[in-house]
Amino acid sequence: MPPPAASFIAEYAKSKKSTCKTCNKIIDRNALRLGVVTKERGFDMTKWHHFH
Secondary structure (H helix, E strand, O other): OOOOOOEEEEEEOOOOOOEOOOOOOEOOOOOEEEEEEEEEOOEEEEEEEEOO
């Protein structure tokens, strides 16, 4: 069985708590970010990425 397709979400960061999974830098508050939502260990997990 193939893995389920990933979902995507784009939003402005609500805080400075998220880290870009591409470059490992903090994503600034109000910065546009793209999230890849995947199923990890039985629950949905969002991995955030920001634009440079």
